[in-house]
Amino acid sequence: MRKLLLLAGVAMCWALPATAQSGLEGRVGKLEGEMRAVQRKVFPGGAGAIPSVEPQITGAPAPGRDIGSPATTPITDLTQRVSSLEQQVASMTGQIEQSQYRLRQLEEQFAAYRKEMDARLAGTAPISDTGGPAEGSGGPATSTPASRPETPARKPEAAAPAPGKDPARAKLVAAVEKPASGQADEDDYIYGYRLWQAKLYPEAAAQLKKVVAEYPKSRRASFAQNLLGRSYLDDGKPSLASIAFYDNYKKMPDGERAPESLYYLGQSLMKLNKPADACKVYGELADVYGAKIGAQMQADITRARTAAKCK
Template sequence: MTRYLAGAAIALTLASPALAQRDAPVTARVDKLESEMRAVQRKVFPGGAGMMVEPQIAPSAPTPVEAAGVPASGAITDLTARVTSLEQQLASMTGQIEQNEYRLRQLEGQFADYRKATDAKLAAPPAASPAAPVGGPDVTVPEAPEPAGTPASGAAVAKPSSGDAAEDGYVYGFRLWEAKRYGEAVTALKKVVADFPKHRRASYAQNLIGRAYLDDGKPSLASIAFYDNYKKFPDGERAPDSLYYLGSALVKLDKAADACKVYGELTDVYGATISAKMKADVARARIAAKCK
């Protein structure tokens, strides 16, 4: 965008003095457009120096510079039209950004309220019952010993050792999840997220934490884990999966309306990149949740 506008400015300086006087309003619009576009770029790419939004309109074929004294109204008209198109594109882009930010703020506010209510329920003392487990929601209650001769469900799970601690930690947590040892899997996966937040497996681990909670019959904790993955690692490889499973967890919590909003967020944010299978899964989930 900056290169395009700079080129337009150079073309203007090559015109006659009379043309320079007549294009003063256009030059002012170009300066204003440059300033606004830089502001949008800073919003879209915070900290991303050098990243530019390429114009969606291509400049027309170069117009021969007319001799001094020859009316240049055609060149000014062409440039004015191109600048007007850029202004319209900028306005559309800015409006879309504002809509996305508003929708995300709404989702964050709703989920913050839901998370606060869930934390309050978890913090409340359990009803007196001899079968009630002691400890928090992550404490694994020991199972009764199995009869002799029965394969042990708690058989040792091999820990990989590839030299990549983040990869090994995730694979170990995955194996524990596969073995249905959900409490241990959550502990192992949380360590991966805490110790290696910049590793690509952090997104995988945080998503699998939610899966472990969901499979363990804890949709409230699962929904928090899935939302945290989307919030902390929006560019992670498992962020779309977490939004999908967040919808599933909300359905289990009888919050179908909220699930529909999550499915809409998934489609809006990742619709162009998710697989055809996930698109089909989301479509089926929306029907099951009776989304409008």
């Protein structure tokens, strides 16, 4: 009877480590699965290309043993593996969370900058100038350097005479030839351009507004909106010109004359004695259209930034 009890006790002693080992094996399997999932997120590349990650904190090297001494028990080995995996998962999870937090901060800062720029540009008023790119039927645009600010004082914009009421002016308008190529958007734009060339600015503005309204999908819409701003500038209406330039950039950013509109907006800010805002506009122009800006405009932007003392 005593022998049977002794054998039963020995069996129970052997069964306890086996049960503990089985529980640890489950923990190890779960942690190793989590570790592989984290590695896939940090090192994307598919299931066979996941690099191994060495533990950042490892246990102290095992002390030397004399020959014939017993080896480390399976439970001790599993415990060390669990501790190592837990440390790796915690470290990599913390790094991912930090990266995501920095990314959110950058996105919020960029959104705030965009909102500020929209608010600033919406309230600016361009200036009139006598030079700049020709708005003809096609070729690449050229631009004139930005002039230095004169005085911050602004004169009220005079109301333009109603087109067609002055017989002498009506005669000048009638002298402007209307194109008849058969392509409506092209003909209407060229007619507005010719009115602008003849310095008939109110009539040109009315014609160019018509082009933008009736042919919003035409490539000439960007040309017409930009030339509308130029017409207002040359007619001494900087506030209206500001709206026209800003709308061209915001509503048709891919249009062929969007860079020129942004450039003239920067010039207007210099005229209004707002060099800091002008520098932001020139920076926006370089960031958005850097690859599309020709050598002449690049030179003009450089001179304008120097005049504004941009950093």
